[in-house]
Structure formats: C-alpha cells, structure tokens
Amino acid sequence: MKAQLTLTVNGEERDVLAAVHKTLLEVLREDLGLTGTKHGCELGECGACTVLVDGEPVLSCLTLPIECQGREITTVEGLAEGGRLHPLQQAFAELGAAQCGYCTPGMLLSARALIEGNPTPTRDEVREALAGNLCRCTGYSKILDAVELAGLRMRRGGQPERSEPQARAGDSPGARRAGQPERSEPPARAGDSPGARAMVEPRA
Missing domain, CATH: 1.10.150.120 ([2Fe-2S]-binding domain)
Structure with missing residues (x-):
C-alpha cells in the first residue's frame, strides 16, 4: 500500500507516493534522491541518518514520513546557500x-x-x-x-x-x-x- 505525501524538504514542497512502511530515511534517499542522509545501523544508535525536523535533530531511520507533513525537514543538501558552504x-x-x-x-x-x-x-x-x-x-x-x-x-x-x-x-x-x-x-x-x-x- 502506498500513500501520497507532501513533504517540505530544504525549503521546497515535494510530493511523493511512497509505501506506507517506508521510513523517512528511505523516502529521502530512494524516492527523493537525497542520498546525503546515510543508512547506518537503522536502529537509532549511530546518528548517521540524522536530519532536522523544525530545527531539531531527528533520527530518520526511526521516523515515519507521514509524521513530518506540514513540518520543515532539513538534510545536509540544504545546508549550503547560494553556492556557498555553511x-x-x-x-x-x-x-x-x-x-x-x-x-x-x-x-x-x-x-x-x-x-x-x-x-x-x-x-x-x-x-x-x-x-x-x-x-x-x-x-x-x-x-x-x-x-x-x-x-x-x-x-x-x-x-x-x-x-x-x-x-x-x-x-x-x-x-x-x-x-x-x-x-x-x-x-x-x-x-x-x-x-x-x-x-x-x-x-x-
């Protein structure tokens, strides 16, 4: 089963049709092509999958994307601005x-x-x-x-x-x-x- 999601990622609204069992980590990497967020332990222990949701660090391997609708998601791809490194x-x-x-x-x-x-x-x-x-x-x-x-x-x-x-x-x-x-x-x-x-x- 899939669900239609609208996620705000790095300041842009992105529409995605994703399987309901997928984590935010999987949707970012596999459906939105934002591979800067890394697969690590997938148990919430290593921090490699950390993203920001409304400015707070979140382990994307333990987060469902449906929980992030209407919130601002920031990945490493969103750090640099105007071609300049953060x-x-x-x-x-x-x-x-x-x-x-x-x-x-x-x-x-x-x-x-x-x-x-x-x-x-x-x-x-x-x-x-x-x-x-x-x-x-x-x-x-x-x-x-x-x-x-x-x-x-x-x-x-x-x-x-x-x-x-x-x-x-x-x-x-x-x-x-x-x-x-x-x-x-x-x-x-x-x-x-x-x-x-x-x-x-x-x-x-």
Missing part, C-alpha cells in the same frame, strides 16, 4: 574533521541545531550535542574544534575576521584551550580531506 561545512573541511565522511552529514546537522539554539556552546555542550553521532575514523577532537570554529565565525556573520589566522588542523579555539601545539603543516583547504565531498556532494 560555516560548519567550511570549518569541517579546513580542519580535516571528515575522513571517510560517512558520519559527517549527521554530525553537521546536529551541530547546526546546537549552534542555532546556543550560539556560544562550551566544549562540553558540543560533546553532549554530538554524543548521538558516532564516528569510527577520528578521535573526535577535530570535529569538536570545527564546531567551535564555525560557531565563532557565525557570531561574526559567517566570515573570519582579517585578524583571524588561517585555520589549521588542531588550531581552533578549543584546541588552543586544550593546550595542543600548533602544527607546522600548511593550512588545510576545502576538499583536501578524503571525506570533504560528503559535505557538498554526499555519496550514495
């Missing part, structure tokens, strides 16, 4: 916070919900907000650094000030507070890390 995407790329990139879409959306609700989160608040998003590649430090750096830039209107040094891996405000030494390698650029494409053109 400050979170830019910071993740600069600091090498993505490796394989599979968990990155969920991380970005959880981080966006945090920063929009709390523009000046502490390091512990960032950790708590991302606690439901698991990453098997990194030690999480660069991810936390990237969220802090993005928050700083968003408070400045989304752009670094002239006096701000070019971001380097391990060189965010959080890393300096933790006493981590600055590294001597050249600054990372968007697209340098293997998983950076997941923030702009997520793999299926």
Whole structure:
C-alpha cells in the first residue's frame, strides 16, 4: 500500500507516493534522491541518518514520513546557500574533521541545531550535542574544534575576521584551550580531506 505525501524538504514542497512502511530515511534517499542522509545501523544508535525536523535533530531511520507533513525537514543538501558552504561545512573541511565522511552529514546537522539554539556552546555542550553521532575514523577532537570554529565565525556573520589566522588542523579555539601545539603543516583547504565531498556532494 502506498500513500501520497507532501513533504517540505530544504525549503521546497515535494510530493511523493511512497509505501506506507517506508521510513523517512528511505523516502529521502530512494524516492527523493537525497542520498546525503546515510543508512547506518537503522536502529537509532549511530546518528548517521540524522536530519532536522523544525530545527531539531531527528533520527530518520526511526521516523515515519507521514509524521513530518506540514513540518520543515532539513538534510545536509540544504545546508549550503547560494553556492556557498555553511560555516560548519567550511570549518569541517579546513580542519580535516571528515575522513571517510560517512558520519559527517549527521554530525553537521546536529551541530547546526546546537549552534542555532546556543550560539556560544562550551566544549562540553558540543560533546553532549554530538554524543548521538558516532564516528569510527577520528578521535573526535577535530570535529569538536570545527564546531567551535564555525560557531565563532557565525557570531561574526559567517566570515573570519582579517585578524583571524588561517585555520589549521588542531588550531581552533578549543584546541588552543586544550593546550595542543600548533602544527607546522600548511593550512588545510576545502576538499583536501578524503571525506570533504560528503559535505557538498554526499555519496550514495
């Protein structure tokens, strides 16, 4: 059995005829072609499928799309605006916070919900907000650094000030507070890390 649904996804109304047993994750990927939202555990434990519904993080593998009619759904494809990366995407790329990139879409959306609700989160608040998003590649430090750096830039209107040094891996405000030494390698650029494409053109 199928049902006719009207979903508002990334600011656009989308009509879809979907099987009633499908989750929001499956409808986004299979019916709407938005493959940035990832299949992970499908048990609500890994956070790879995280999307925002009315600005709040939701596990799309446990959500029925019919519950989301009349609400605003945001996927990773909706973060960039006007061809410009969201400050979170830019910071993740600069600091090498993505490796394989599979968990990155969920991380970005959880981080966006945090920063929009709390523009000046502490390091512990960032950790708590991302606690439901698991990453098997990194030690999480660069991810936390990237969220802090993005928050700083968003408070400045989304752009670094002239006096701000070019971001380097391990060189965010959080890393300096933790006493981590600055590294001597050249600054990372968007697209340098293997998983950076997941923030702009997520793999299926």
